[in-house]
Amino acid sequence: MIGIALCDLTVLSENIFERVNHYWLKPIDDPCVNQSTYWYEMALLIGDVLRTFCERASFWLGVFLALIRLLIMKVPGNPKILSKPLLGYILVLLLLPISLSHSLYLYSGYNIEQWSYPWLPGKE
Secondary structure, eight states, rough: HHHHHHHHHHHHHHHHHHHIIIIIOOOOOTTTTTOOOOHHHHHHHHHHHHHHHHHHHHHHHHHHHHHHHHHHSSSSSOOOHHHHHHHHHHHEEEEEEEHHHHHEEEEEEOOEEEEEEEEOOOOO
16 A cells, blocks of 8 residues: 555655646747757656656556455465565565566657757747
């Protein structure tokens, strides 16, 4: 459950970072300010990767949490191995790299390049 909470906290903090930067810190109506700097776009891309990674991981951790609870209740006898925290650690260590590799594969085609010429404001 801690893994689910950390993944959800990561998704929420990335969402807050994006909203605060876009709506509060960046001027919206000023055409003389370049709002899309290289580092800002890189931070948004890293945040998107983290958000998709943690959304997937949180979903699958919840599915496996429900499956483990079902197995604990339905397996006859006393399933001590299913009740130990070691199984949760193993599941987290298996699911997080799988989810991260899937997200990195999806975002591997993205490329952020710096402009070769200086940015000029719009004609408005």
